[in-house]
Amino acid sequence: MIVTSSGTSHQRGKKIREQCGSCPNRFSKDKRQVVAEDSETTEEESSTDEEDRWKEVARAAEIPADYYNIQKLVKYIKAGNQTATIVSLCCLKDYDLSTQINQFAISDIGGLDVLVNILECSDTKCCLGALTVLSDITLNIDIRKTIVDLDGIPLIVDILNSSMKDLKTMAAETLANVCKVRLARKYVRTCGGIPKLVDLIDIKLSILKTPRDQLNPDDLESLDMTRAGARALFTLADSKHNMEQMRKSGIVPLMAQLLKSCHIDVVIPIMGTVRKCSSEPKFQLAITTEGMIPDIVTHLSSENTELKMEGSTAIYKCAFDASTRELVREAGGLEPLVTIIKEKNLRDNKPLLRGATGAIWMCAVTDANVKVLDQLRTVNNLVALLNDECDEVLTNVTGAISECVRFQNNREQLRQAGGLPAMVALLNSSHGPLLENLAKGLKECAEDPESMRILEDLDAVRLIWSLLKNTSTRVQAHAAYAICPCVKNAHDSAELVRSLVGAMELVVGLLKSKDIMVLSAVCAAIATIAQDQTNLAILTDLRVIYKLADLVQTTDDLLRMNLAAAVAACACFGNNTEELGRLRTVTPIVTYMTSDNPLVHRSTAMALEKLSMDPQNCITMHQSGVVPFLLECIGSTNKELQLAAAGCLRNIRELALRAEEYLLKIDDD
Numbered sequence: 001m002i003v004t005s006s007g008t009s010h011q012r013g014k015k016i017r018e019q020c021g022s023c024p025n026r027f028s029k030d031k032r033q034v035v036a037e038d039s040e041t042t043e044e045e046s047s048t049d050e051e052d053r054w055k056e057v058a059r060a061a062e063i064p065a066d067y068y069n070i071q072k073l074v075k076y077i078k079a080g081n082q083t084a085t086i087v088s089l090c091c092l093k094d095y096d097l098s099t100q101i102n103q104f105a106i107s108d109i110g111g112l113d114v115l116v117n118i119l120e121c122s123d124t125k126c127c128l129g130a131l132t133v134l135s136d137i138t139l140n141i142d143i144r145k146t147i148v149d150l151d152g153i154p155l156i157v158d159i160l161n162s163s164m165k166d167l168k169t170m171a172a173e174t175l176a177n178v179c180k181v182r183l184a185r186k187y188v189r190t191c192g193g194i195p196k197l198v199d200l201i202d203i204k205l206s207i208l209k210t211p212r213d214q215l216n217p218d219d220l221e222s223l224d225m226t227r228a229g230a231r232a233l234f235t236l237a238d239s240k241h242n243m244e245q246m247r248k249s250g251i252v253p254l255m256a257q258l259l260k261s262c263h264i265d266v267v268i269p270i271m272g273t274v275r276k277c278s279s280e281p282k283f284q285l286a287i288t289t290e291g292m293i294p295d296i297v298t299h300l301s302s303e304n305t306e307l308k309m310e311g312s313t314a315i316y317k318c319a320f321d322a323s324t325r326e327l328v329r330e331a332g333g334l335e336p337l338v339t340i341i342k343e344k345n346l347r348d349n350k351p352l353l354r355g356a357t358g359a360i361w362m363c364a365v366t367d368a369n370v371k372v373l374d375q376l377r378t379v380n381n382l383v384a385l386l387n388d389e390c391d392e393v394l395t396n397v398t399g400a401i402s403e404c405v406r407f408q409n410n411r412e413q414l415r416q417a418g419g420l421p422a423m424v425a426l427l428n429s430s431h432g433p434l435l436e437n438l439a440k441g442l443k444e445c446a447e448d449p450e451s452m453r454i455l456e457d458l459d460a461v462r463l464i465w466s467l468l469k470n471t472s473t474r475v476q477a478h479a480a481y482a483i484c485p486c487v488k489n490a491h492d493s494a495e496l497v498r499s500l501v502g503a504m505e506l507v508v509g510l511l512k513s514k515d516i517m518v519l520s521a522v523c524a525a526i527a528t529i530a531q532d533q534t535n536l537a538i539l540t541d542l543r544v545i546y547k548l549a550d551l552v553q554t555t556d557d558l559l560r561m562n563l564a565a566a567v568a569a570c571a572c573f574g575n576n577t578e579e580l581g582r583l584r585t586v587t588p589i590v591t592y593m594t595s596d597n598p599l600v601h602r603s604t605a606m607a608l609e610k611l612s613m614d615p616q617n618c619i620t621m622h623q624s625g626v627v628p629f630l631l632e633c634i635g636s637t638n639k640e641l642q643l644a645a646a647g648c649l650r651n652i653r654e655l656a657l658r659a660e661e662y663l664l665k666i667d668d669d
Contacts, residue, residue, distance in 0.1 A: 066095055070105035077114055082123060089129030097136035106137060112146050119155040124164055131159070131170035138177035148184045157193035160200070165221040172200055172228035179235040189242050197236070198249040200229030201258060201270070208261035223263065230258065230269040237276040243283070246273075252286045259295040264304055271299065271310040278317035287314075288324050297333035300340070305352055312337060313355035316396075319362030328359075329369050337363070338376045341385060350390050357385065357396035364403035370410070379404050379413040386422035391431040398423065398434060402441035411448040420445065420454050427463040432472040439467060439478035446485035453491070461486045461496060468506050473515040480510070480521035484528045494532035504529065504538055511547040516556050523548070523562035530569035537573065545576050549583040557600050560592045564603040571610035581617040590621060593629035598638065605633055605644035612651035622652055 076088040095102050106112065118130040134152075138144050147153070156178070159171040175193070178184045188194060203226045207219045215223065233251070236242045251273075258270040274292065277283040287293070299311045315333065318324045328334065340346060340356040347353060360378065363369045373379075378400070385397045401419065404410040414420065423445075426438055442464060445451040455461065464486060467479035490496045497503055507529065510522045526544060530536040548570065551563055567589065571577045580586070589611070592604040608626065611617045626648070633645035 064101065067101055067105040070095055070102055071109045071111075074106060074109050074111040074114065077111070077118075082126065085118070086123075086125050086129060089126070089133060092133050093129075093136075097133060098139055100140065103137045103140045103143060106133075107143060107146065112143060113150060116147065116150045116152040116155065119152065119159065124162070124167055127159060128164075128167050128170060131156075131167070131174055135170055135173040135177065138174055141180075144178045144181045144184065147178050148181055148187065153178065153184055153187040153193075154191045157188060157191045157196065160193060160196040165225045168200060169221070169225045169228045172197060172225070172232045176228065176231035176235050179232065182239075185236050185239045185242055188236060189239070189245055194233075194236065194242060194245045195249040197229050197232050198246060198251050198254065201226050201233070201251075201254050203258075205257055205260065208258065208263065208266070211262060223266070226258070227263070227266045227269070230266055230273065234269040234272045234276070237273045240280070243277050243280055246277070247282060247286070252283070252290055256290040256292050256295070259292055259299070264302070264307065267299060268304065268307050268310065271296070271307060271314065275310045275314040275317065278314045284318050284321060284324070287318055288321065288327065293318070293324060293327040293333070294331040297328060297331040297336070300333060300336035305346065305349055308340060309349070309352040309355050311355075312340065312352065312359045316355055316358035316362055319359060319365075322366060325363050325366040325369060328363055329366070329372060334360075334363060334369060334372050335376065338373070338378050338381060342381050347385075347388070350393060353385075353388070354390065354392050354396060357382075357393055357400060361396050361400040361403065364400050370404055370407060373404060374407075374409065377413075379410050379419070380417050383414065383417040383419040383422065386419060386426070391429070391434055394426065394429075395431065395434045395437055398426070398437035398441055402437050402444060405441055405444040408448065411445055411451055414445065415448070415451050415454065420451060420460075421458060424455065424458045424460045424463065427460070427467070432470070432475055435467055435470060435475045436472070436478050439464060439475065439482045443478070443482035443485055446482065446489055449489055452486070452489040455486065456490060456496075461490065462500055465500055465503055465506070468510060473513065473518050476510065476513070477515070477517040477521040480507070480518070480525045483507075483525045487525075487528045494535055497529055497532070497535055498538075504535065505542060508539065508542045508544050508547060511544070511551070516554075516559055519551060519554075520556070520559040520562045523551075523559065523566040527562065527565040527569045530566070530573075533573070536570060539570065540573055540576060545570055545580055546583065549580065549585045552585045552588040557595050557597045560595065561597065561600045561603045564589060564592060564600070564607040568603065568607040568610050571607065572613070577611055577614045577617065580611060581614050581620065586611055586617050586620040587624045590624040590626045590629075593626065593633075598636070598641070601629075601633055601636070602638055602641040602644070605630070605641055605648060609644045609647040609651070612648045615655050618652045618655045621648070627652070 070092065073088045073091050077085050092106075097103060097106075106115075115130045115134055118126050121127065134147070138147060153175075156171050156174055160168055162168055162171075175184075175188060175197070179188060188197075203222055207215065207223055210219070212220070212223070233246060237246065255270055255274055255277075258266055259274070261267050261270075274287065274296070278287055293315075296311045296314055299307050302308060302311075315324075315328055315337075319328060337356050337359050340352065341360070360373070360382075364373060364378075382397050382401050382404075385393065388394055388397070401414065401423070405414055423438055423441060426434065429435060429438075442455065442460060446455060461483075464479055464482050467475050470476055470479070487493045487497060507522055507525055510518060513519055513522070526539065526548075530539055545567075548563060548566055551559065552567075554560060554563065567580065567585065571580055586608075589604060589607055592600055595601065595604075608621060608630075612621060630645040630649050633641050634649070636642055636645075
């Protein structure tokens with residue numbers, strides 16, 4: 001007899017845990033605690049991918065005869081000799097083990113314990129039969145968990161050391177299913193299974209490029225083993241720790257090789273692994289340097305929608321890098337991406353649509369890519385997706401639009417395609433990333449006077465202003481930036497701002513934010529609003545200059561630039577100039593001239609010119625060593641910077657001349 005009783009299983013489990021000390025001891029810790037400590041899942045809880053499929057079981061229904069026949073076979077395995085065990089396992093395979101009731105027939109009679117015990121035996125045929133059965137029944141989430149509890153993972157990993165390809169293939173197929181349980185993914189890593197699985201996908205390129213019907217039996221076995229290993233690695237890549245272990249085991253060049261395969265069943269899991277790994281910066285660089293982008297782009301034209309989804313999502317994640325965006329364009333990747341979003345029959349495939357729109361969004365960050373997208377009439381196709389019900393798709397669509405409308409021709413296309421009303425309607429959403437992209441896109445559209453007229457008619461400014469109340473600091477920041485062109489290009493900007501009840505109070509209140517981006521955007525908005533004297537008077541009553549004075553010690557160049565612009569706009573009302581001097585803002589603002597950013601120099605010079613209207617401020621500036629900086633700015637090619645620097649020097653010089661005249665008058669007396 002080659003199997004042990006269920007009671008001996010615990011002794012075997014104890015022995016395995018002693019030999020594999022790195023594996024968590026499920027008897028010494030609560031399993032939930034072990035899972036929490038691992039904290040390794042990257043994108044989604046894949047262990048529950050198919051849980052709903054198996055949750056509710058109609059056990060009260062009439063039990064078929066196959067249920068009892070399968071249980072008889074399991075009894076033969078328990079009590080029989082080696083030959084009976086092999087025969088019984090072969091007979092089990094004659095049943096459809098993918099059906100739920102047949103899986104329960106095995107588990108209800110203790111068959112899982114028996115199958116796991118068989119994995120310890122030295123007979124390869126028995127092990128192969130047991131793995132073949134396990135690879136089918138582990139589609140069930142409950143059976144996966146039971147296999148983990150029975151300490152089956154170390155045994156399956158150990159089988160990967162076998163010299164038999166078919167045995168390693170079935171072990172990898174079983175791991176591909178069982179490792180949808182998070183704890184199983186950790187067990188495989190701690191038991192050293194990842195390098196062994198990576199070795200399985202090391203196959204000759206000639207086999208990958210030869211059609212299956214032209215391969216000899218040995219090459220077919222190698223191809224099947226590679227496919228199984230790729231499937232297992234795809235499941236394991238849900239863990240960040242596993243991804244790093246895979247990288248160290250040399251998976252990157254092997255992934256690049258497998259992407260060149262003509263076998264779709266091999267390419268799909270490895271493309272999925274590339275997609276998951278592309279969320280990690282180290283992998284993003286490796287994917288580019290290993291030349292995977294052209295192969296990924298090639299598969300975007302595949303008829304297989306799953307392959308398209310994996311490829312487009314991989315580009316979406318990798319295209320944060322400028323060089324990757326260039327490679328996508330050079331490989332001709334923009335055309336198939338636009339083709340995907342054009343096809344109406346693919347609209348219901350949300351993962352595919354999300355990947356394609358996200359890839360277009362990221363690629364549109366590069367100006368050269370936008371020119372290609374213009375030729376493909378991408379904006380019109382994106383507008384057609386603005387009525388989608390998926391927030392993530394809408395986020396990507398509006399993100400792509402926001403990048404495209406940086407150019408005037410696309411603003412016109414968006415307006416003519418009727419995209420503005422749809423975007424304004426989406427401002428009522430509660431999804432933060434979507435609102436952020438909407439604010440970015442509408443900011444660019446507001447730069448176009450004709451688009452601004454439509455936005456005014458749609459009451460878009462009020463909706464954008466209301467985003468300042470959003471809990472997301474990024475939404476607040478982009479909304480504040482969007483307010484600037486809206487106020488600047490509105491038909492009656494001054495009245496527009498005053499018609500919004502509590503609008504200026506809301507803006508000034510955000511100067512208490514701790515987020516640099518929010519502070520910078522709000523300062524830019526204040527600089528725009530304060531161009532109207534009535535609005536400036538209201539801002540002054542709201543003690544805006546005191547809040548601005550609290551920010552002058554910043555070292556952030558973006559905040560410096562917009563803060564100086566706000567000071568320049570607010571200084572010339574009432575006694576604000578003198579008050580800003582009294583609040584000791586002059587010397588810190590002078591230090592802004594040491595920045596390497598010419599835009600900071602321009603807004604700083606403008607602020608200093610306004611502040612120099614007060615004699616005491618002129619003295620402070622001179623003592624702070626501002627003159628050499630102003631003299632250098634006069635030689636700038638920027639006319640605004642020249643005029644502001646010259647104006648400030650003039651005020652300082654006039655004060656000096658008046659001081660000299662006063663001293664001469666005293667001497668004469």
